Amino acid sequence: MNEAFFDKKEYKPLDRVDGRLKVTGAAKYSAEYPLPNMAFAVLVGSRIAKGTIKSIDSKAAERAPGVLAVISHLNAIKVPGYQPKGEHPSEPSTNGQPLRVFFDNKIVSNDQPIVAVVATSLEKAQYGASLVKIQYIKEQHKTDLEANAGDAKLAAAAKKNPKSPTADYDRGQKDAFESAPVKFEAEYVLPTEVHNPMELQSIIAHWEADNKLTVYDKVQGTKMTQKNFAKEWDIPEENVKCIATFVGGAFGNGLHNWPHETAAIIAAKQVKRPVKLVLTREQMFTMVGYRPRTWQKIQVGATRDGKLVAINHQSIGQTSSYEEFTESTLMQTRMMYASPSVSTRYRILPLNVATPIWMRGPGEATGAFALESAMDEVAHAIGMDPIDFRLANYTESDPDKNMPWSTKYMRECYEEGKKRIGWKNRKLKPGEVRDGEWLVGYGMGTGTFGANRGPATVHAELDKEGNLVMHCAITDIGPGTGTAMVQIASNTTGISTDKITFHLGSSEFPNAGLQGGSSTVNSVGPAVLAACNALKEQLITMAAAKGNSAFTSAKPDDLMFNKSELQLGGKSAKTTLADLFKQNNLEKIETTNESKPDENRNKYSMNAFSMHFAMVHVHPFTGQVRVKKIVCCADAGTIVSPKTAESQMIGGATGGIGMALTEDAVMDHRFGRYVTKDLGDYHVPVHADVPDIDVYFVNKPDLLADPVGSKGLGEIAIIGVAPAIANAVFNATGKRVRELPITPDKLI
Amino acid sequence: MDKNKSNKKPEKEDHQESRRDFLKASSILTAIAVAPATVAKAAEYNLGEKISAAFETTPVNLTINGVKKQLPVEPRSTLLDVLREQLDLTGTKKGCDYGQCGACTVHVNGQRVLSCLSLAVMQEGKEVTTIEGLAKGDELHPMQKAFIKHDGFQCGYCTPGQIMSGIACINEGHANSKEDIKEFMSGNICRCGAYPNIVKAIQEVKNGGQKS
Ligand code: FES
Ligand code: FES
Numbered sequence: 001m002n003e004a005f006f007d008k009k010e011y012k013p014l015d016r017v018d019g020r021l022k023v024t025g026a027a028k029y030s031a032e033y034p035l036p037n038m039a040f041a042v043l044v045g046s047r048i049a050k051g052t053i054k055s056i057d058s059k060a061a062e063r064a065p066g067v068l069a070v071i072s073h074l075n076a077i078k079v080p081g082y083q084p085k086g087e088h089p090s091e092p093s094t095n096g097q098p099l100r101v102f103f104d105n106k107i108v109s110n111d112q113p114i115v116a117v118v119a120t121s122l123e124k125a126q127y128g129a130s131l132v133k134i135q136y137i138k139e140q141h142k143t144d145l146e147a148n149a150g151d152a153k154l155a156a157a158a159k160k161n162p163k164s165p166t167a168d169y170d171r172g173q174k175d176a177f178e179s180a181p182v183k184f185e186a187e188y189v190l191p192t193e194v195h196n197p198m199e200l201q202s203i204i205a206h207w208e209a210d211n212k213l214t215v216y217d218k219v220q221g222t223k224m225t226q227k228n229f230a231k232e233w234d235i236p237e238e239n240v241k242c243i244a245t246f247v248g249g250a251f252g253n254g255l256h257n258w259p260h261e262t263a264a265i266i267a268a269k270q271v272k273r274p275v276k277l278v279l280t281r282e283q284m285f286t287m288v289g290y291r292p293r294t295w296q297k298i299q300v301g302a303t304r305d306g307k308l309v310a311i312n313h314q315s316i317g318q319t320s321s322y323e324e325f326t327e328s329t330l331m332q333t334r335m336m337y338a339s340p341s342v343s344t345r346y347r348i349l350p351l352n353v354a355t356p357i358w359m360r361g362p363g364e365a366t367g368a369f370a371l372e373s374a375m376d377e378v379a380h381a382i383g384m385d386p387i388d389f390r391l392a393n394y395t396e397s398d399p400d401k402n403m404p405w406s407t408k409y410m411r412e413c414y415e416e417g418k419k420r421i422g423w424k425n426r427k428l429k430p431g432e433v434r435d436g437e438w439l440v441g442y443g444m445g446t447g448t449f450g451a452n453r454g455p456a457t458v459h460a461e462l463d464k465e466g467n468l469v470m471h472c473a474i475t476d477i478g479p480g481t482g483t484a485m486v487q488i489a490s491n492t493t494g495i496s497t498d499k500i501t502f503h504l505g506s507s508e509f510p511n512a513g514l515q516g517g518s519s520t521v522n523s524v525g526p527a528v529l530a531a532c533n534a535l536k537e538q539l540i541t542m543a544a545a546k547g548n549s550a551f552t553s554a555k556p557d558d559l560m561f562n563k564s565e566l567q568l569g570g571k572s573a574k575t576t577l578a579d580l581f582k583q584n585n586l587e588k589i590e591t592t593n594e595s596k597p598d599e600n601r602n603k604y605s606m607n608a609f610s611m612h613f614a615m616v617h618v619h620p621f622t623g624q625v626r627v628k629k630i631v632c633c634a635d636a637g638t639i640v641s642p643k644t645a646e647s648q649m650i651g652g653a654t655g656g657i658g659m660a661l662t663e664d665a666v667m668d669h670r671f672g673r674y675v676t677k678d679l680g681d682y683h684v685p686v687h688a689d690v691p692d693i694d695v696y697f698v699n700k701p702d703l704l705a706d707p708v709g710s711k712g713l714g715e716i717a718i719i720g721v722a723p724a725i726a727n728a729v730f731n732a733t734g735k736r737v738r739e740l741p742i743t744p745d746k747l748i
Numbered sequence: 749m750d751k752n753k754s755n756k757k758p759e760k761e762d763h764q765e766s767r768r769d770f771l772k773a774s775s776i777l778t779a780i781a782v783a784p785a786t787v788a789k790a791a792e793y794n795l796g797e798k799i800s801a802a803f804e805t806t807p808v809n810l811t812i813n814g815v816k817k818q819l820p821v822e823p824r825s826t827l828l829d830v831l832r833e834q835l836d837l838t839g840t841k842k843g844c845d846y847g848q849c850g851a852c853t854v855h856v857n858g859q860r861v862l863s864c865l866s867l868a869v870m871q872e873g874k875e876v877t878t879i880e881g882l883a884k885g886d887e888l889h890p891m892q893k894a895f896i897k898h899d900g901f902q903c904g905y906c907t908p909g910q911i912m913s914g915i916a917c918i919n920e921g922h923a924n925s926k927e928d929i930k931e932f933m934s935g936n937i938c939r940c941g942a943y944p945n946i947v948k949a950i951q952e953v954k955n956g957g958q959k960s
Contacts, residue, residue, distance in 0.1 A: 019896040022904030023888065023911060025839015025879035032838035040833075065804070122833055123824055198843045198851055198905040198939045248841070248905030249939050281844045478903030478940045647899045647942060654941025679848040679937060686934040690943040 013643035014497055017482045018246075027246045030218045031202035035274040038204070039068055041118045041267045042125040043260060043277070044132050045111035045286065049141035049672030050352040053105040053114060057133040061117055064131055066124030068271045071116045076102035076266050080234035090228035090257055095156055096323035098355070101259035102266060107136065108321055109354040110143075110672045111286035113259050118267045118275060141352040143672040145293045145318050146189075152316040152347035155326045166326045169334060171400070172341025176310035180301025184378045188298070188370040189739040192318075192665040193291040193658075194284065195359050196684055197477075199248020201288045205264040206274040214241040217261060220254035221514035222473045226507035228257045229265065245505040247477040251655070252358040253288045254477065255516045260287055282677040285665060289357025292317040294329060296370040300377075301341075306384045306392045308339035313371065316347045320355040324348060327363030332448050333371050334400035335605070337393040342400075352672055358516065360655055361718040364449055369659075369740065372445035372723035377736065385428065386444065386727065387414055398605035406451070406604040406704035407711075413611040413633035416696045417444065420631040421613035430734035438617035438626075441732025447719025451606035451637070451702065451711035452519040453526075455596040457510035460489075460531035463588040464581035466564055468493065468500045470531065474512035474524050475505050478651075479714060480644030484521050485528050487641050488708060492532040494560035494567070502528075510592060518608065518712025521640060525708035526595035533557075534591040539566070539580060546583050548575060595707075606705045609635040610716035612653065612724040618732040623744030625729055627657055631694045634716055637702040638709035645713055649695045652717020658685045659718070660725035661741050808869050812837070813881025821868040828852045828863035831878060839879035839908045843937070850936030853909040853916075854878050860916035879908035882915075890956060891915050894949035902940035910936045914950045923954040 021027040046053070058070035081089030082100045090098060101113055115132050119125035142148050158167035177183065204216040213233060219225045225242040233240075247254065264277035279287060294317040301310040313333040319325040330344035361368075379389035391414065397404045417423075426442035427433055433440040459471045468489060476482055485502040489495065503509065512524055536556035543551035543566075550568055558569050566573040566580070581587070600606075613631040618624070632649045639645045662683035666676045676682040701709025722740060729747070730736050737746045805820035812835065821830050828845070831837040831854070840863055843851030847865040854863045855877040882889040891911050894900070901907040913936045917923050922932035929947050938946065 015896050016899065016901075018904070019899075019901075020888070022901055022907050023879075023892040023895050024883055025837070025908050027904050028838065029841075029905065032832075034836045121822075122829055123822055127824075196939055197903070198841070198849065198937065199903070200842060200844075247903060249903040251939070278842070281846065281848075480902065643899050644902075647902055647940075647945060650944055651902055651941035654943060678846055679844050680846065684937060684939055685941070685943075686937055687930040687943050687947065688934045690930075690941065693944055 011487055011491060011638070011640050011642060014483055014487055014641060016480055016644060017486050017502070029199055029202070029246045029248050030204065030216045030244060031276055031278050033204055033216045035204060035206055037273045039118050039120060039267070039271050039273040039275050040122040040125040041116045041264055041275050041277040042129040043113040043263060043279070043283065044115040044117065044129050044134070045283065046107045046114050046136070047110070047134070048107055048136045048138050049110040049143060051107050051139040052137045053107065054135040054137050056115060058115070060131040061128040064124065064128045066120040067117060067128040068120065069118045069267065070128065070132065071102060071118065071267055071270060072114055073102045073104050077270055079232055079262065079266065081232040089231040098323060099259045101263045109286070109352055111283065112354070113263055113287060116263045116267050118271050141672045143351050143353055143667055144669045145295060145316065145349060145351065148349060148351065149295060149316055152349040155324050155346070155348050157326065158346070165328055165331055166346045169342070169344045172310065176341035177299050177301040177312055180309040181304050182302045182378065182382055184300045184374065184381055186298060186374060186377065186738055188296045188373060190294045190366050190369055191740060192293040192667070193359060193663045194665050194682060195251040195253040195290065196284055196679065196682065197249030197251055197253065200279050200281065200284060201253070201258070201260065202276070202278040203261050203264045204274055204276045205268040207268050211235045212239045213265065214243065215261070215265070216243045218247055218250065218254055219244050219257065220247070220250050220475055220477055220516050222475060222505060222507040223511055224514055225257055232262060233265070240507070242507040243505065244475045247475055250477040251360045252362060252516060255514055256289060256357050258288050281679060285674050285677050285682070286354055289355060290665060291359035291362070291366070292319065292325065292356035294366050296329070296367070298370050298374045300374050302378055302382065304382055306382055306389050308337055308393045310341035311337070311339045312343045314345035314347070315367065316349050318351050318353060318356065319348045320353055321350045323355040325356045327358060327366070329363040329367040332364055332367055335395065335398050336371065336446065336448060337390070338395045338399055339393065360652065361447070361449065361715040364447060364715065365659065365719045365722065368445060368447050368720050369722050369726070372720055373726055373738065376443065376723070376727040376730065383428065387418060387423070390446065401605045403603065403605040406600070406606040407635070407637065407700065407702040408607070408609060409635040409698040409700055410446070410609050410611065412698050413609065413635055413696070417611050417613045417631050417633045420694050420696065421615055421629065423613070426731060430731050435617060437620065439620055439732040441616050441618065441728040441730065442613070443724045443727025443729070443731055444611060444613045445720035445723035445727060447610040447612070447716045448607045449518055449712065449715040449719060451522060451608050451705045452517045453522040453597045453706050454513040454519055455594060456512040456523040456527040457592060457594040458524065458527040458531045459510050459590065459592045460535055461588055461590040462535050464578050464586070466495060466499055466561065466577050468495050469503070470501065470528065471503045471509040472512050472524055472527065473504070473507055473509040474520060475515045477515055479520070479648050480641055481515065481520055481524070483644050484641040485524060488525050488528045489532050492529055493536070494562060518714040518716070521708060521710040522706045522712050525640065525710055526706045527593055529707050530593035530595045531591055534593050535589060538589050538591065542580055542584050543575060600704045604704050606702065606711065608637065608711035608713065608716045610720055612656065612721045614724040614728040616725060616728040616732055618729055618747060621748070623747035625661055625742060625747070627689070627691050627725060629691050629694070631696065632717065633696045634713060635698040635711070636713045636716065637700070637705060637711035639697045639699045640708060640710060645697065646695045648713050649717045650693045652714070653693045653721050654685050654690050655718045656721020657689055657725065658683070659740060660722040664741050806869060808872050810871055811875040813877055823867065823869050825868050826864055827854070827866040827868045827871055827876070830868040831863060837878050837880055841905055841908055843906065850913055851906050851909040853912040853936065855912060855916065858919070860913050879911060882911070889915070890953050891949065894952045895946070898945045898949040898952065899942070900946040900949040901942050906936060906938045910938065910946050914946065914953070917950060918954050923950055926951065
């Protein structure tokens with residue numbers, strides 16, 4: 001059955017299925033549902049980073065025209081799920097207790113939402129918010145990571161469970177580094193970065209009845225949101241509906257339900273109208289998470305001929321005082337290279353700041369900056385080509401888990417990437433290549449991310465005209481989930497893509513996890529596959545029951561659609577769908593199928609891998625860095641949607657350019673407040689910053705990971721890009737920048 | 749032209765302050781100052797909505813996507829908020845509200861304008877085109893088609909602004925080379941990073957003969 005009689009169609013580039021909606025302005029994002037009688041809420045944030053609220057003078061605001069309510073801890077209705085002992089009913093993927101908005105007078109971070117002004121129009125709410133006067137009792141705050149590094153601690157999860165990914169890890173010999181012939185040691189700093197998707201975080205909260213809540217919410221998980229708010233409001237899950245049909249980017253900041261969402265829900269309950277709440281760009285820096293500032297120290301021991309002996313890697317990342325945010329900063333250090341001895345120490349530092357949240361390539365992107373920079377530094381120290389150095393330490397199996405890889409095609413990536421970037425033009429010695437007055441440098445960095453997979457369910461319906469309609473609760477924050485699923489369904493059935501529809505982004509649809517951790521195609525894809533095969537099974541049974549003997553022993557894999565005709569093993573089955581439905585007196589058939597990870601996960605280490613190459617120009621006098629070319633190579637398993645996958649890689653590389661060269665949320669620690677709090681001061685890459693980006697996919701299926709053969713793409717698109725650029729800058733200039741971003745002042 | 753170049757940001761703080769001052773001077777404060785006590789009282793009892801609407805709005809005549817309209821708008825309302833909140837033309841996006849991202853780009857009298865930095869009342873008599881006004885019935889504008897063909901987007905949120913800007917970029921004569929396009933499109937941020945594909949789309953439309 002595996003080797004089917006027919007060739008499964010290759011996955012071809014397909015225009016985005018929701019492209020037309022997006023280019024005509026018809027796609028509706030969460031703030032764009034025109035409900036009758038809508039009210040608008042604007043949040044007022046605290047002006048101190050730690051302390052208590054002494055008083056709130058809301059009289060003027062309450063009197064302002066159109067203001068319906070001024071809501072704070074003083075008058076907010078009781079959220080039934082809030083527990084008095086600091087407990088929050090929702091279960092964030094971070095440990096700890098999410099902030100309970102409007103619960104008490106405590107201030108735990110600057111710009112914490114403390115008042116909502118609700119009015120009949122946005123302008124009126126904004127004006128009302130400007131009239132609220134708040135007095136504070138200030139306490140001394142701590143917001144500076146480096147200054148407080150001594151207070152860093154082991155995460156609670158690691159204390160409880162020594163097998164936790166954030167627990168201390170040692171393999172090999174303890175003092176291996178000390179006795180290595182070549183010893184390298186350096187510290188690296190990644191500043192706080194902010195997701196800053198183009199769509200501001202928005203929610204419309206609508207109590208359709210006293211115990212029935214609908215939210216149009218910018219989230220990465222509709223089911224997560226449904227569960228969390230059901231708990232928070234102590235109502236049955238089925239009474240909460242979360243709609244997120246279109247999400248204007250998120251990059252991780254929709255993996256958590258945030259205080260502003262609850263604020264809008266409270267407001268809607270209190271004014272008895274639907275309430276729309278859209279954060280301001282400043283609030284995007286303080287209310288919906290960020291990539292935490294992280295300090296790292298790495299020690300690499302090697303032999304003179306380029307064999308790794310030991311890697312010791314430690315990191316301290318900041319978190320809030322109320323939630324324990326952790327990420328897998330050090331995980332790839334354990335498995336990327338064949339070092340006999342490896343130690344990792346992961347610490348978090350609670351500060352008086354808001355909670356961070358995973359940002360694209362979470363943890364790994366941070367860790368890869370240190371690891372892949374260090375690999376480059378060691379190669380340079382021993383006079384070796386950094387690719388040869390990496391290849392000399394290539395791992396044929398996972399040295400951390402002691403398991404074989406499900407698949408790993410990194411050698412192909414090294415070869416192809418070298419060719420495409422023009423690695424042969426690179427000189428071992430920095431500063432040797434020029435183009436006019438510009439210094440030219442080449443660098444590369446690798447990345448990896450777990451080929452994650454979770455359970456997912458898809459409902460599918462096939463009508464007699466051959467239209468296939470599917471439903472799943474998964475969201476699409478931009479990668480093109482609908483397009484990918486339509487391609488999987490078309491590939492499995494032979495039904496043409498224009499006859500297939502994939503509905504997503506509603507908690508009303510069958511279960512799916514979060515769109516995060518590069519797990520969507522790997523999780524939902526198999527459910528699409530299962531549903532398609534179940535439909536085929538039904539058709540086979542129907543045909544066989546009507547005496548069509550060709551179908552008696554047929555398997556789903558044998559059956560394909562060729563327009564309206566059915567084919568078995570690549571040959572006409574001499575029947576059409578319409579006939580079959582007619583014979584059985586049916587209008588449509590349907591099925592609901594779940595697909596789950598299998599036991600292969602206990603036998604193999606499953607990872608996607610990437611390799612990014614950069615060619616940069618650096619101006620010797622101004623220190624300006626221009627990225628001239630990027631080549632991204634990915635071993636991500638099967639690429640089911642080549643067109644959108646390429647875009648996803650380009651997008652990740654673009655994020656990596658920002659990480660390497662411009663992005664830096666700078667905090668003034670005297671106040672614990674960001675000074676870069678909008679897109680004018682926090683620089684994300686713009687058109688002029690981004691060169692041609694050349695994408696290569698190995699495109700070999702990993703059928704141990706999941707039946708679609710995909711290993712995920714979103715994260716590896718960015719992991720390794722920043723060190724590739726940093727390494728290229730070093731190759732151009734001989735200057736090593738270990739604190740991102742690489743701004744001109746660091747080069748001159 | 750500067751308005752759409754991100755490297756040259758307007759002095760944001762100054763600009764914000766002046767807008768705020770203008771808003772304050774123009775609407776609420778005046779309204780409250782001249783309002784009889786009963787009106788202030790009514791506002792307290794949530795009748796404010798209707799009364800203040802009568803007080804605070806001023807009619808403005810606009811042609812939006814070819815349709816003439818007379819709208820009551822508050823003097824402090826931006827064109828962006830009027831489009832999105834009053835007219836339900838939500839294709840025009842709000843990405844920052846400060847003139848820093850380009851998501852709100854529309855055409856006013858054929859020129860690209862950041863609608864978040866434009867007060868609606870100041871558009872009296874002008875022609876506004878939004879993303880919703882580009883297609884002729886089912887027939888998409890060539891730039892819309894080119895965006896689909898070259899996958900010039902991912903999440904789609906910056907897309908209306910990119911498309912409006914892209915069309916203007918060609919009309920301004922700023923699409924003669926890739927470098928030129930990148931420079932004159934740099935006021936339109938795409939966090940998903942669809943830039944190279946957007947540039948390809950604009951190049952194709954330019955080469956396909958959209959006049960410059
Ligand atoms: S919303 Fe107008 S430029 Fe960002
Ligand atoms: S497509 Fe998402 S911001 Fe441009």
